[in-house]
Amino acid sequence: MLPNGPTTPRPSASLIVVNAKNEVLLVHRNPKATSFSGMHVFPGGNYDAKQDKSFQFTAIRETFEETGLLLASSRREGASPIPLPDETLDSARAAVHSNTLSLLKFLENHELKPDVELLLPLTQWITPENALRRFHTHFFIAFLPAAPSTGFSSGHVRYRLPTPDGGQEVVEARFIHPAAALAKFSAGCILLMPPQYYLLTTLASILQGGSASATQHAQVEALATGAFGRMVVNPRPWSGSDVPNGYTCLTYEGDETRGGPAGQLHRSVLRLTNGVPTEIALYRNFDIFTKIPDSPQSKL
Numbered sequence: 691m692l693p694n695g696p697t698t699p700r701p702s703a704s705l706i707v708v709n710a711k712n713e714v715l716l717v718h719r720n721p722k723a724t725s726f727s728g729m730h731v732f733p734g735g736n737y738d739a740k741q742d743k744s745f746q747f748t749a750i751r752e753t754f755e756e757t758g759l760l761l762a763s764s765r766r767e768g769a770s771p772i773p774l775p776d777e778t779l780d781s782a783r784a785a786v787h788s789n790t791l792s793l794l795k796f797l798e799n800h801e802l803k804p805d806v807e808l809l810l811p812l813t814q815w816i817t818p819e820n821a822l823r824r825f826h827t828h829f830f831i832a833f834l835p836a837a838p839s840t841g842f843s844s845g846h847v848r849y850r851l852p853t854p855d856g857g858q859e860v861v862e863a864r865f866i867h868p869a870a871a872l873a874k875f876s877a878g879c880i881l882l883m884p885p886q887y888y889l890l891t892t893l894a895s896i897l898q899g900g901s902a903s904a905t906q907h908a909q910v911e912a913l914a915t916g917a918f919g920r921m922v923v924n925p926r927p928w929s930g931s932d933v934p935n936g937y938t939c940l941t942y943e944g945d946e947t948r949g950g951p952a953g954q955l956h957r958s959v960l961r962l963t964n965g966v967p968t969e970i971a972l973y974r975n976f977d978i979f980t981k982i983p984d985s986p987q988s989k990l
Contacts, residue, residue, distance in 0.1 A: 696819035699826035704734025705749035706812060706831040706889065707759065712897040712906070713865035714890070717756050718880075720861050728966075730871065730880045732889075733757055733863070734827065741792045745828040746806035751793045755783050757863040761832060762802040774800065808832050810914035814922045815885040818940070829889060831914060833907060868894035878968065884925065884940060884958050887970045892978065917982035928957070937961050944976070
């Protein structure tokens, strides 16, 4: 426990963007960044009360700043937005990042509106109390091309610096299949944190193959609009006798050690190297479509 007690989690939002190839958008955090250094994460960041009207808007704004992908549609009913050139997007990202232009004003200038209604909730995660930097992150998911967008939406790694800050926060962005991202983590090629591992594992079991189907989208939407989407996860360390030596266990809501029925597992077992997860195994032996562990926060 920290000397002065746990710090208050900062409200934040993160967006899982899924394209027509069942790939998800990941950004690679700068190894020298102050938070999540070197990690591959979904684009996102802190809620800004001065310009964000909702957590969905935070997720859209941060995704635009970090990757150049803008989820927006025309304000004129039935009209499709004209794709904006990279120069326009880059200039706007620099201005939004430096707080000299609000994203809402940029959208108004181009007769666009943010597609907040197309973002579906996909769990919330609160950083454990023993962490120095804590976040209460609202994860959302959105599909392309169902969500009108402009900018980077598929293809290989994007090495053009995704942020206008000289790469201080993010050094690259890429669309990658959830199963491929998990394989890269297992091979030691990328680093993931438990929330990203948890959500990638969940999506990999649904978004199978290289072409999105209506059935797959319906399954994800069922998760998002059900109890799973409203689940608030508060990881807690647990040091039971069945945790292997050299590993750390984080339990989640509904685990048998957290008031769940005997034998119900909802936890991750990690191997940490210099405080960074290099191995993660998720244990979850209940149907996430029909049986989500109940907790007071998950009813919000």
